Amino acid sequence: MSAEHIPVLAEQLESLIKLTSNAVIVDATVGYAGHSKIFGGKLGPEGCLLGLDVDEKCLDLAKTNLSDLKCKVLLKKSNFSDISNAMADLGLPKANFILADLGWCSGQIVDSEKGLSFQNNMPLDMRLDADLKTTAAKLVNSLEEDDLADLIFKYGEERASRRIARFIVEYRKNQTIITTGQLSFIICRALGKVPQARGIHPATRTFQALRIAVNDELGNLEKLLENSPELLDKNGYLAIISFHSLEDRIVKQFFNAKSKEGVFELITKKPMVADEKEIGLNPRSRSAKLRIARKI
Ligand SMILES: C[S@@+](CC[C@H](N)C(=O)[O-])C[C@H]1O[C@@H](n2cnc3c(N)ncnc32)[C@H](O)[C@@H]1O
Structure with a gap:
């Protein structure tokens, strides 16, 4: 690190x-x-x-x-x-x-063990404290669609939270979400946006929400x-x-x-x-x- x-x-x-x-x-x-x-x-x-x-x-x-x-x-x-x-x-x-x-x-943001980054592909973890039990991957793969949407809205202040939650739930029917790259891809698809060299990345708010929840x-x-x-x-x-x-x-x-x-x-x-x-x-x-x- x-x-x-x-x-x-x-x-x-x-x-x-x-x-x-x-x-x-x-x-x-x-x-x-x-x-x-x-x-x-x-x-x-x-x-x-x-x-x-x-x-x-x-x-x-x-x-x-x-x-x-x-x-x-x-x-x-x-x-x-x-x-x-x-x-x-x-x-x-x-x-x-x-x-x-x-x-x-x-x-910490570039540390692949932390799994915090949407810029680099890494295991979707987000725990700053390795002793915590719940990872971001666990939340996105297990929460009900409404609960996921509420979490993304409450902690990410993301207006498109319902749409993002729907895309996550659709995606996980076929594949478990285990990397930050997968999640970033799903969010970009839900928002119909591609990351730009300048400006805020489409996944910023959702990643913030999950990090806040994982680490309380x-x-x-x-x-x-x-x-x-x-x-x-x-x-x-x-x-x-x-x-x-x-x-x-x-x-x-x-x-x-x-x-x-x-x-x-x-x-x-x-x-x-x-x-x-x-x-x-x-x-x-x-x-x-x-x-x-x-x-x-
Ligand atoms: C912004 S960094 C601090 C940088 C530090 N002020 C410096 O100048 O090097 C925040 C640090 O707080 C730690 N941290 C985050 N949440 C914490 C918590 N609830 N209790 C203790 N440490 C925490 C993170 O692991 C990280 O190392």
């Missing part, structure tokens, strides 16, 4: 998050440790960085990438929905900064948010970088509710986004939205 991954919105984060050298940082999505290296680099030997990830390969790369930090570095395979237990297990009652940079790393992305995000206030020290920061409107809506509503309750002060009134320069260097940053709150 390639270790190339440019951390998004890093400058904006750095300008707004102020930490002392003895801070405790929890990077809930450590990935290749791009953000962790920047923020962990601000800590002295008395500081601590805990990195969580569901993907063991990321944790291995993060270990290498963080090997020269001065602070204590802890890495743990854990879903961030279980952040409270992860911190308790490692003797960390409170954090000064919790960061979640949602989604996947660049290397929205449910996990809600649990991370619910647990965070009690895990943050006074003045501790919670920063979430999201990549699609379903995630950002959840973060926005949660931050606004906690702000009204007097639990959080909103550091970003509106989400921060990448500027043209960053988008030019890292096209993935185009859809990134950063929201930061501070515990009062």
